[in-house]
Amino acid sequence: MARRQDHDGFFTHPLAFVRAERSWTxxxxxxxxxxxxxxxxxxREKAWRWxxxxxxxxxxxxxALARELGVPHEQVRRLGWPAWLPAGDRLNVELPWTLEAALSSLDHTAGAAVLDRRAFLTLSAGTxxxxxxxxxxxxxxxxxxxxRGGMIDSTLVEALEQRLPTIRQMQYAxxxxxxRNLADAELRLVTDLLSRSSYTQQIGERLFNVAAELGRVAGWSSFDAGFHASAERYFMAALRASHAAGDRAIGANILKCMSLQLVDAQRPDEALAVATAARDGxxxxxxxxxxxxxxxxxxAHAVLGEAMECERLLVKAEAAMSRADDVESPGWTSYFDKAEYCAQVAACYLLLRRHQATDHWLSQSLNLQPAERPVDRATYLMWRAKTVLELGDVDHACTLVSEAVPSIAAARSARNRRRLVNLQAKLNAHHQHPAVAQLDEQVRTLIA
Structure with missing residues (x-):
């Protein structure tokens, strides 16, 4: 019997998965x-609210539900709601940090994680x-x-490495x-090469590096599309691949992505701990x-309202960024240019509700934002719209949202659509304003 999913095509809560598995209304x-x-x-309203x-x-x-599902009461007490619900397969985080385990993790992820429709985290708190x-x-x-099989040479690995910038650019656009499907298919290819081919130590390290970056891209794409369990699986496999490659910087970048996902899942303490590990690495x-x-x-400190610690780290970040062009960095860092740096500083001040500072940094970011990153530009336009609305400028807020709408409509980013819904709700408090009424007509079909 077919599983019922929500209107976006994924399960937004563990209870939704449980119901779908059993075809329960x-x-x-x-x-x-x-x-x-x-x-x-x-x-039925009770279940809907849950x-x-x-x-x-x-x-x-x-x-009562646990008895029906065969879950021991001790597990209900220990894990709490909704973590105790049997909501599908969970990641095996007990694997050792070996090459064999890294390959196993990649093999169980590539081709499978892309089918995971769960829009919630499956890792328990602290994992x-x-x-x-x-x-x-x-x-x-x-x-x-x-x-194992045919010999892999540097020419093939170089071809795989040269495809990465194109995949990242497609994600930005x-x-x-x-x-996510493209990144998964590439990851499956690289995983098969690692599992079935012959290669030298150096070639093996480069292949694991490619797998790590593909896993990160697939994870970030899944996160952006709203598939959180899928993103977890990719991030974990990618982290093991980066460890096998001996590349601490790529591993740190994967943890950085995981930290933001934990923020999105309202686990701010975990997000901070993971971000700290990334910086330490x-x-x-x-x-x-x-x-x-x-x-x-x-x-991550800003999410927790820890302004002093946030400011201390921003001073350190500014010092490091001032030297960024003096030292060569890996290709995957190219997106973190001045425009992106300004946007991330702005994100801190937005969380701290320092609206003048937020507007200052977002203005810089948007002036520098390259045309080939329309998804990010739409994000930052909405951040600035939220900021100027807080500063009392309804007209400017509507203008900024209107500028973002075409990119939101063209791109498949669940996070940006959610931002638009939330921002539109704030603007509707000014529904008598002519600019708000006009904007409502523009976005109504998009967010319906």
């Missing part, structure tokens, strides 16, 4: 619980921090020459939803990478 769910509890009013409003069921209802600290503390394994990296990791850690 909301009414079916409350009826099942009522049979066990006896005195519960079987109203799934969509974040309402936590009472203890009797949870235990990402544990993994990040393991990565930080362990020395990478030696990549031994492999003798089209959004994650348009690119990149201490010997070129200045551009140090600036990148430092501003991400500053942003």
């Amino acid at each position: 909301y009414q079916d769910l409350v009826n099942v619980i009522a049979r066990h509890v006896g005195n519960m009013a079987a109203r 799934e969509n409003w974040g309402v936590v069921p009472d203890e009797d209802s949870q235990y 990402a921090v544990t993994v990040a600290n393991q990565w930080l503390s362990l020395e990478p394994p030696r990549v031994d020459a492999a003798l 089209l959004g994650g939803g348009s690119v 990149a201490k010997q990296a070129p200045p551009r990478i140090i600036a990148m990791m430092t501003v991400r850690e500053a942003r």
Whole structure:
């Protein structure tokens, strides 16, 4: 029987997955619980609120559902709602940090994670921090020459490496939803080469490096498209691949992406711990990478409202960024130019509600933003619209949103569409303003 999904094509809550696995409607769910509890009013609205409003069921209802699902009561108490729900496969984070485990992780991810429709995190609280600290503390394994099948030479690896900038550029231009399948297919190819071919130690390290970056791109694309469980799987496999390659900078960048996903999932303490591990792992990296990791850690402090620590790190980030052009950096860092740096500083001040500073940094970022990054430009236009609205300029806010709408419509970025919905709700508080009414006509079909 076909699984029911929400209107965006993915499961937005573990309970939605549980219902879909059993073809339960909301009414079916409350009826099942009522049979066990006896005195519960079987109203479907209860289940809807549990799934969509974040309402936590009472203890009797949870235990009743657990009995139906075969989950021990001890597990319900230990994990809490909704983590105890049997919502599909979970990542095996107990694997050792070996080459064999890295290959196994890639093999179980490429081609499979792209099919994962769960729009929620599956790793329990604290697991990402544990993994990040393991990565930080362990020395990478030696990549031994492999003798399995046909010999891989540097020409083929170079061709794979040269495809990476194009895939990243497509992500910047089209959004994650348009690119994740392509990145997954490339990752499957590289994984098969690692598993079935012969290569030298140096070639093996380069292949693991390519796999790590493809996994990161696939993870970020999945995150941008709203598929959080899929993103987790890619990020974890990519982190192991970067460890196998012995490339701390790529690993730090993967952790940086994971940190932002944890922020999005409202796990700010974990996000900070993972961002700190990323910066610690990149201490010997070129200045551009140090600036990148430092501003991400500053942003994690801003999420927690820790203004002084955020400001301290922004000073360090500025010092590193001032030297960024003096030292050569890997190709994957090219997006972190002055425009992106200004946007990330602005993100910190936006979180701290320092609206004048936010507007200053976003103005710089948008003036420098290259045309080939329309998804990011749309993001920063909406950030600035939110900022100027807070400063009382409704007309300017509407102008900025209107400028962002074409890029949002063209790209498959669930995060930008969600930002637009939230911003439109704020603007509707000024619904009598002519500019708001005009903008509403422009975006109504897009966010319907």
